[in-house]
Amino acid sequence: MTAALRAEVLARFPGARADDDALARARTDRSGTPGSADPLAVVRAGSVDEVRAVLAWAHEQRVPVVPRGAGTGLAGGAVADGALVLDVSGMRRIVHVDPVEEVAVVEPGVLTADLDAAAAEHGLMYAPDPASAAISTIGGNIATNAGGMRCVKHGVTRDAVLGLEVVLADGRLLRTGRATAKGVVGYDLTALLVGSEGTLGVVVGATLRLRPRPHVGGTVLATYPDVETAARACSRVGAARLRPSLLELIDAATLAAVADHTGTTALASAGAAVVAQTDGADAPTAAAELTRIVEVLRDGADTLEQDDDPARADELLTARRLALPAVEARGHALIEDICVPRARLAEAVRGIERIAAETGVPIYTFAHAGDGNLHPIVSWPRDAGASGAQRPAAVDDAAGRIFELAVALGGTLSGEHGVGTLKRAYLGLELDADALAVQRAVKAALDPRGILNPGKAI
Amino acid sequence: MTAALRAEVLARFPGARADDDALARARTDRSGTPGSADPLAVVRAGSVDEVRAVLAWAHEQRVPVVPRGAGTGLAGGAVADGALVLDVSGMRRIVHVDPVEEVAVVEPGVLTADLDAAAAEHGLMYAPDPASAAISTIGGNIATNAGGMRCVKHGVTRDAVLGLEVVLADGRLLRTGRATAKGVVGYDLTALLVGSEGTLGVVVGATLRLRPRPHVGGTVLATYPDVETAARACSRVGAARLRPSLLELIDAATLAAVADHTGTTALASAGAAVVAQTDGADAPTAAAELTRIVEVLRDGADTLEQDDDPARADELLTARRLALPAVEARGHALIEDICVPRARLAEAVRGIERIAAETGVPIYTFAHAGDGNLHPIVSWPRDAGASGAQRPAAVDDAAGRIFELAVALGGTLSGEHGVGTLKRAYLGLELDADALAVQRAVKAALDPRGILNPGKAI
Structure with a gap:
């Protein structure tokens, strides 16, 4: 059945491939979640008409289709599970x-x-x-x-x-x-x-x-003895009605990983760090806002570095930019993405630390603090298996507890990465039966045969 | 049938009324469009549970329901047409x-x-x-x-x-x-x-x-010899990447009406006027942005007044605030709401002037210029009939041509008022058959019996 269908796809669509390399690449995404089976085939579409032709055929044949771009998703949304993969990354004008x-x-x-x-x-x-x-x-x-x-x-x-x-x-x-x-x-x-x-x-x-495009004002990096003090500093920025163009928080575990990774010790022993940047319609405005943010962040800080030169604006962001690479240098990483009310940020970080201690799984957290959006990175050693397929049960246990924590704090399972396949089992924590029923009614109205990315998102 | 249903509503829901006054008030909205029949009844709901009870009953009985707030809509969206009116304006905590x-x-x-x-x-x-x-x-x-x-x-x-x-x-x-x-x-x-x-x-x-809440910077009011010069001035504000907190354009017909209404002559003979205001995180920032906007607006202006005192920020807005009352003082008003790409603003105003000339119906236009959102007010004399029911055919003809103009310029039938009943006949100008089919599939998914505000919006 699969072989016959695959042959039909290859014969029918010029952009279709079913060689091992194409199938293996399309079987998973950046989340590392492996599909349960190789894709039926991968069609690289070059035009709207080709996309229409593929979907019209798939609809007719009731063949599931997984749309795919660059495959950088973190929630398993592009994992193929035996479906026809429709790759539109070549339509790039x-x-x-x-x-x-x-x-x-x-x-x-x-x-x-x-x-x-x-x-x-x-x-x-x-x-x-x-x-x-x-x-x-x-x-x-x-x-x-x-x-x-x-x-x-x-x-x-x-x-x-x-x-x-x-x-x-x-x-x-x-x-x-x-x-x-x-x-x-x-x-x-x-x-x-x-x-x-x-x-x-x-x-x-x-x-x-x-x-x-706004002018960058400058950047400030402050460290604090603990995450509560850092989170309070972030809250004060909001309470002062200041609007940084970014406001990030990095926890102690992540700072230690960055220190290891870069061979620097400056931030290695900090309890938490906060980075903020400003922008504005002109440089003086943006610089003035940075000055006010610096005043607010100074209270309770152990150290504070400030750089008003827009050309060097990103230098003080290095620790934040290297957070994920530093954690990935230590092992496999499951990148989570909960969002909580801003005032619950410190509680969320402490809750995640507790989950790490209880499950015995290292978790590194950094956060878009201004949005209450945390990225807890659940880590496990590389020797536990080369791919996500061998993810230890404790990692999934930790992830599940993080989702429960987010909802208990009045938050959500995902701030910006989506549900994909990885969080689908937890949807019921956040959406009640009526909400799920409405979601599924909308899905049925637009895709009555259920061929589009089945088993994802809702 | 209606009498029996009405009696049931009155007996079943404590907030229900069916006296002449309640029915007459709920029959129309601020658009003046009369419903084709009195509402079945008006239920003033005081709680979520009451709303649920009314809808559960109406769904069961397949009785159409028109939700209603203050009845200030301008597109006939709350017109009752014999339906049960569900008034939630009392839920105001x-x-x-x-x-x-x-x-x-x-x-x-x-x-x-x-x-x-x-x-x-x-x-x-x-x-x-x-x-x-x-x-x-x-x-x-x-x-x-x-x-x-x-x-x-x-x-x-x-x-x-x-x-x-x-x-x-x-x-x-x-x-x-x-x-x-x-x-x-x-x-x-x-x-x-x-x-x-x-x-x-x-x-x-x-x-x-x-x-x-931002600080107000100040206000500027400039007049121009014609609408093209005024619209170009507005475009230059955008091109300079300035962000006024409001940017309004008023056409010559409206300025004359305002002059009549207020007994002032300052703006009576201007070809067009532009009003802008700025705000920002602090007063100096907002004032600085006003200065730059003033520079941009000055080019081509006949007159320009500026007031940097936030306390008097609204004084220079008077002509804009009085635009609608001034037009309504001249007769009945059908308030339209098209939106076009910003660069087509002057073409839209000129097109509307042409439509006024061709149909013989006075049309007054003011616009949220920064959004390309125009409010052409189609006017007709009060002696043509006390209510919108007697709206002359030429008024509807003019409105229809305005919608065609909007779509021809790459725009939309409504920027912010909605479709209601008044624009429903023109939906096909903007949405193709597939788009309408999807809209209706979504409607059917959420309201399979079609009881909610039937005949409106889509």
Whole structure:
């Protein structure tokens, strides 16, 4: 059956491949979660018409389809599980950037950082900046409603998407949204599709809002004796109604890992660190806001370093940027993504430390503190198995407890990575039966045969 | 049949009324569009449980229900047409304002201006500011995804809604969204419901995002010989990457009406006027941005007045604030709401002038220029009939041509008022058959019996 179907796909679609290499690559994503079976095949689509043809055929044949961009997702959303993989990463044209309307029209395979660079030529920026911006695609960012560090001030992907071109499960082409700054005609299908993780349609084009590119003010890095003091400092920034363009918190375990990784000792013994940056319509404004943030962060700090030179703005961010590489140098990493009310940040970090102690699994936490969005990285040794398939049970136990903690603190399972396959078993913690029923009714309305990314997101 | 049903409603629900006064008031809304028949009855609900009971009964009996707040809608969205009117304007508690998380939890009948005032006590603001803020409710604002003047910088209602409590057509209570700054679990039903004009559910509670209340910088009012020069000045503000907190354009016809209405002659003969205001994290920043906007607006201006005193910030806005009252003093007014790409603003104003000339109907236009969102006010004499029922055919003809113009310029039928009943016949101009089919599939998924606000929005 699979062999016959596979042969049909290869014969029918010019961009189709089913060699071992293509199948192995498409079987998993950056989460490391292995699919239960090789994909049926991988079709690299080069045009909207090719995407439509693949979906029309798959709908007709009731073949499950997994849309895929760069495969950098962290929740298993692109894991194939025997499905036909529809790879749109080759559709990577920036169709145009309109500096007057402050919009860009792009294909889904455009890398996020490339779009931001194109916007910068016009004094604009594409605001969402997931850590993966250099390797992840706009289509994938839309599928997961990606966030990033500067979204604390400038918004997440949903805030940047004005309209979409989406191929529906049966191959119809749906245009949503608009090219204007505002619009309220019809239901907001654009927002419904953003974050739907490929379960409602395949994004083949997007009209994106750009924003004036602000001037960077400067950066401040402060260390504190403990996470409570650091979190209180972050809370005071908000209470003073200041708006840093990023506000990050790094816990002691992560600081120690970064110190190991870089061979520096400066932050090795700190209880926690906070990094903030400002931006503004002009450099003096941004610099003035940094000064006020520095005043607020100084209270309770053990050390505080400040750099007002925009050219060196990222130097004080090094510890934050190296957090994940440093943790990954120690072993396998399961990257989690809970979000809690801002005031519960310290409780969340302490709760995660408790979970690490109880399960015996090392967990490293850094957070977009301004959003209450924590990334606890659950770690296990490489010799426990080369791939995520051999993830020890204690790691999943720890992850499950982290989800329970998030919900107990009034938060959510995922701030910006999505549910994918990894968190699906925990959806019931956050969504009650009626909410799940409505989600599934919407899914059935758009994809009645359930062929789009089955087993993901909802 | 109606009499028996009405008697049942009156017997069953304590908040039910069917006296002539209650029925007449609920038959129309601020648009003046009369319903085709008196409402079945009006139930003033005082609690979530009452809303659930009404909808469960109506679903069972297949009785159409029109949700209603303050009845200030401009598109006929609350017109009753024989339906049961479910009035939630009495549910008006601000449940709490949390200054740390910067959120408010409110009931749907809270007046928008009251929420903003409550936020101000904590140095926060509720950003969306429809012109009706003093008389319209949050529930109605959510139903239409209301905008306003300051949304050019601070976002529309959708951007301010973090989560909703919604009673579904069958009486189930759906909780959407979250209390955290970010979250991507499940489809974004919150955004789907915002702007759905009461056709998918009845909003009974909302968690709203507040923002730091900015300092006002000052205001500038400039006049120009013609609308093209004025629109170019507005475009230059955007091109300079400046971000006024409001940027409004007023056409010559409106300026003449305001001059008549107020007995002042200052602006009577101007070709067009532009008003801008700035705000910022502190007063000097906001004042500095005003200075730069003044420089940009000065080029081509006939006159320019500037006031840097925040206490008098609204004085130069008088002409804009009085625009609608001045036009309404001349006759009946059909308030339209198209949105076009910013660069097409002058073309839109000229196109509307042409439509006025061709149809012989006076049309007055003012615009949220920074968003490309125009409000053409189509006017007809009071002696043509006391109510909108006798609206001359030429008025509807003019409105239809305005919609065609908007779409021809790459724009939309409605920037912030919604579709309601008034624009429903024109939906096909903007949404193709596939888009309409998807909208209706979503509607059927949430309201399979079609009882919620039938004949509206989609």
